[in-house]
Amino acid sequence: MRSVVLITCSLMAPVMQSSSQSLVAVHRINTGSNVFILEGREKLVLVDAGYPGNGRKICRQIEKLAPKKLSLIFVTHAHFDHYGCADYIRKATGAPVGIHELDAPTMAAGKTPIPLVKSWGRAGKLLFPLGMKVWKTEPTSADMTFIEGDRLDAYGISAQVIHTPGHTDGAASLLVDDSVLFAGDLVVSVLHIGKQCYFATSWEAIDSSISKLKQLAPHRTFPGHGAAEISREELMEFK
Ligand SMILES: [Zn+2]
Numbered sequence: 001m002r003s004v005v006l007i008t009c010s011l012m013a014p015v016m017q018s019s020s021q022s023l024v025a026v027h028r029i030n031t032g033s034n035v036f037i038l039e040g041r042e043k044l045v046l047v048d049a050g051y052p053g054n055g056r057k058i059c060r061q062i063e064k065l066a067p068k069k070l071s072l073i074f075v076t077h078a079h080f081d082h083y084g085c086a087d088y089i090r091k092a093t094g095a096p097v098g099i100h101e102l103d104a105p106t107m108a109a110g111k112t113p114i115p116l117v118k119s120w121g122r123a124g125k126l127l128f129p130l131g132m133k134v135w136k137t138e139p140t141s142a143d144m145t146f147i148e149g150d151r152l153d154a155y156g157i158s159a160q161v162i163h164t165p166g167h168t169d170g171a172a173s174l175l176v177d178d179s180v181l182f183a184g185d186l187v188v189s190v191l192h193i194g195k196q197c198y199f200a201t202s203w204e205a206i207d208s209s210i211s212k213l214k215q216l217a218p219h220r221t222f223p224g225h226g227a228a229e230i231s232r233e234e235l236m237e238f239k
């Protein structure tokens with residue numbers, strides 16, 4: 001059974017709430033791509049920073065959770081629709097920007113590589129140069145880089161960085177409280193629920209990363225786009 005949760009940003013209704021884990025609530029902000037505020041007991045962690053131009057919108061939502069402060073901006077991968085407002089939010093909140101070490105140089109250059117495309121990803125690639133002009137992307141240096149297994153406990157959330165390459169070389173997921181996964185664009189839930197099948201640097205690596213996620217078997221997986229979350233049962237059926 002697929003659970004679909006629609007969130008009204010202005011109401012800031014949490015996608016999920018927890019009483020026993022480090023994660024108190026997850027708040028989704030839709031910028032075209034998903035931005036998640038992970039609300040810990042004392043601090044906030046941001047997963048992804050949205051399309052360029054959404055900085056004020058995201059910061060307003062962060063401010064609603066005061067006095068809790070943002071401790072980290074975790075970017076799942078170096079595509080402009082995920083790090084677009086990272087620099088704006090960093091300047092507004094003082095929180096550092098972190099990304100997997102393999103994607104840091106791309107983000108610092110303000111680039112968005114999509115070497116391999118399939119299906120409607122081909123159209124996306126054709127429109128891409130236009131998109132980069134519309135959504136002006138700031139080169140964004142990382143304050144810190146992560147590798148497989150790094151933990152984010154110091155930022156107020158019991159979470160582990162999982163290197164899940166394929167969509168980009170340095171794509172990384174975040175496993176929180178051993179049960180909730182933020183997978184960026186490794187998975188899709190727009191048009192259909194499944195593995196990334198439109199944009200990649202390696203289709204083989206995507207398959208390996210999906211196998212890795214199945215081993216972790218999170219209860220819930222949140223994708224980089226779309227309101228639908230992915231259940232453990234659905235993830236296990238990914239081909
Ligand atoms: Zn992407």
Ligand SMILES: [Zn+2]
Pocket residue numbers: 033079081082185224225
């Ligand atoms: Zn994306």
